[in-house]
Amino acid sequence: MDDARPTRLIASAALTALPFVVLVLAWWLLRETGLIDARLLPSPFVVLAHFWSGLVHGDLGINILMSVERVLAGLLIGTAAAVPVGFLIGWYHPVRRLIDPLINFFRALPPIALIPLVIVYLGIGEVAKIAILFYASFFAAVIVMYEGMAAISPIYIRVARTLGATDFEIFWRVMLPLTVPHMLVALRVALGVCWATLVAAELVAAQQGLGAMIQNASSFFDLNTIYLGIICIGTLALLMDMTLRRLSARLVAWQDKLGH
Amino acid sequence: MPGPAAERIRFDRISMRYATPTGPLDVVDDVSLTIRQGEFVSLVGPSGCGKTTMMNMAAGFLRPTGGEVTLDGKPIDRPGPDRGVMFQDYGVFPWLTVEDNVAFGLKLAANRKPPAERAAIVERYLRLMGLLDFRKAYPKTLSGGMRQRVALARAYAVNPEFLLMDEPFGALDAQTRSAMHDLLLDVLHTEGKTVMLITHSVEEAVYLSTKVAVISARPARIRELIDIPFPYPRRQTLLETPEFGALRARIHGLVMREYAVQEAQRRPAA
Numbered sequence: 001m002d003d004a005r006p007t008r009l010i011a012s013a014a015l016t017a018l019p020f021v022v023l024v025l026a027w028w029l030l031r032e033t034g035l036i037d038a039r040l041l042p043s044p045f046v047v048l049a050h051f052w053s054g055l056v057h058g059d060l061g062i063n064i065l066m067s068v069e070r071v072l073a074g075l076l077i078g079t080a081a082a083v084p085v086g087f088l089i090g091w092y093h094p095v096r097r098l099i100d101p102l103i104n105f106f107r108a109l110p111p112i113a114l115i116p117l118v119i120v121y122l123g124i125g126e127v128a129k130i131a132i133l134f135y136a137s138f139f140a141a142v143i144v145m146y147e148g149m150a151a152i153s154p155i156y157i158r159v160a161r162t163l164g165a166t167d168f169e170i171f172w173r174v175m176l177p178l179t180v181p182h183m184l185v186a187l188r189v190a191l192g193v194c195w196a197t198l199v200a201a202e203l204v205a206a207q208q209g210l211g212a213m214i215q216n217a218s219s220f221f222d223l224n225t226i227y228l229g230i231i232c233i234g235t236l237a238l239l240m241d242m243t244l245r246r247l248s249a250r251l252v253a254w255q256d257k258l259g260h
Numbered sequence: 261m262p263g264p265a266a267e268r269i270r271f272d273r274i275s276m277r278y279a280t281p282t283g284p285l286d287v288v289d290d291v292s293l294t295i296r297q298g299e300f301v302s303l304v305g306p307s308g309c310g311k312t313t314m315m316n317m318a319a320g321f322l323r324p325t326g327g328e329v330t331l332d333g334k335p336i337d338r339p340g341p342d343r344g345v346m347f348q349d350y351g352v353f354p355w356l357t358v359e360d361n362v363a364f365g366l367k368l369a370a371n372r373k374p375p376a377e378r379a380a381i382v383e384r385y386l387r388l389m390g391l392l393d394f395r396k397a398y399p400k401t402l403s404g405g406m407r408q409r410v411a412l413a414r415a416y417a418v419n420p421e422f423l424l425m426d427e428p429f430g431a432l433d434a435q436t437r438s439a440m441h442d443l444l445l446d447v448l449h450t451e452g453k454t455v456m457l458i459t460h461s462v463e464e465a466v467y468l469s470t471k472v473a474v475i476s477a478r479p480a481r482i483r484e485l486i487d488i489p490f491p492y493p494r495r496q497t498l499l500e501t502p503e504f505g506a507l508r509a510r511i512h513g514l515v516m517r518e519y520a521v522q523e524a525q526r527r528p529a530a
Contacts, residue, residue, distance in 0.1 A: 155347055155351040156351055156353060158339070158345070158347070158351065159347065159351040159353075160364075160368075161339040162319060162340075162415075163341055163364060163368060163371075163414070164341030164365060164370030164371055165368050165370070166368075166369060166370070169369065173364070173368075177356075178355065254355045254398040254400065255354070255355075255400070
């Protein structure tokens with residue numbers, strides 16, 4: 001039994017890495033075989049070297065840091081607002097009918113379309129960028145929250161009532177624990193949306209950040225940096241999602257594995 | 261035998277009528293039933309005939325549209341820890357371990373106990389239900405029979421005077437069901453509770469109960485109320501006796517008649 005654990009861990013890590021290895025290999029082959037003009041597709045090794053030099057000599061470190069900060073701020077504020085709002089909408093069915101179309105209306109708007117308005121109302125500072133990320137994460141998370149709450153079986157509330165629970169006890173001892181898995185899913189969905197919105201957010205006069213880095217590079221047709229930026233965003237999103245998933249597995253160990 | 265025990269739960273000429281798009285639907289029609297202290301009353305009848313509706317009234321989840329359900333003379337208007345309810349699908353809390361499930365009711369303001377006493381009560385019911393080895397397990401790892409024992413232990417822990425059970429054994433295999441029957445009778449023997457059971461199984465009803473009420477096809481009426489004369493403690497050997505067989509056959513015949521009526525009702529609608 002004890003021997004099986006590390007072996008399984010290595011196997012699972014290899015399984016995660018495998019598709020990426022294949023992807024990089026395909027990338028390299030596309031270039032080497034000349035299927036894609038080598039001037040239009042940098043070599044993966046050049047991008048890797050670019051990553052290293054950017055980290056050691058350039059601004060890559062600070063760009064990563066700024067983007068992670070913005071994503072975390074947008075994500076945390078967005079989800080923190082979405083949890084209670086989603087809870088209320090899920091709890092009061094009539095409210096849900098009123099609010100649901102509204103939420104879907106706002107959710108469908110691409111954050112990039114809101115940039116002019118954000119600049120008008122919030123200026124071009126850090127607040128404006130985080131506001132865009134907040135917007136994206138809030139609407140993604142709030143839907144997950146109240147859809148999840150609607151799926152909660154009323155039997156647990158009935159059982160608690162027959163055992164003598166008050167409304168507050170039902171909220172605290174039944175609804176809250178049942179909502180935790182949905183909060184974690186909301187957090188994960190919002191995380192993905194935040195990273196996806198990052199480039200748009202950093203269109204607002206950002207000097208630093210991965211999105212800003214990509215935009216600057218595009219004015220100079222600097223493909224190495226563009227690829228580097230894209231890969232960094234993808235990798236960071238993946239790592240943060242894996243961390244969250246680990247955390248969920250611990251927090252909701254009681255859950256059936258059906259949903260995964 | 262001393263005189264009749266005190267009346268506890270009374271269904272007093274109750275009816276239940278729902279408004280549906282095709283007109284009013286009577287689910288329960290003018291039913292009266294009295295459950296006395298210490299009785300074990302089973303309701304048998306075709307499915308969908310309104311038995312669960314009656315249990316929900318006694319539990320306090322539902323008020324009849326006509327008549328009144330009373331507990332010691334007072335109308336029942338809400339659920340309470342004096343009436344433990346066993347649901348069809350148990351409702352074991354998946355986010356709590358077995359012991360925390362059993363302790364749940366004892367942490368509520370309505371029946372809060374100091375930690376030492378709470379631990380003793382939990383211990384007692386875990387032992388009684390044979391769950392001691394699984395106290396730290398989450399429900400997802402348990403079989404149906406074990407989940408049911410958790411639900412029963414949880415209901416018992418707050419020491420309700422009544423147990424209201426809605427098809428609690430329906431999902432269990434035959435062996436587990438027999439074991440649960442005997443466990444229930446043992447526990448009732450030591451704890452003395454008043455029970456209302458809803459079931460499809462005539463044999464189960466006759467084996468466990470002091471009285472069996474045969475409910476008619478919808479709208480629910482009490483077709484017949486039958487006293488079950490066998491003394492407690494009852495053992496599985498009772499099932500083999502001719503007296504038991506005769507009673508079971510008689511009640512089964514009554515139920516089948518109602519079942520046929522119910523089927524006939526269903527056909528034109530379909």
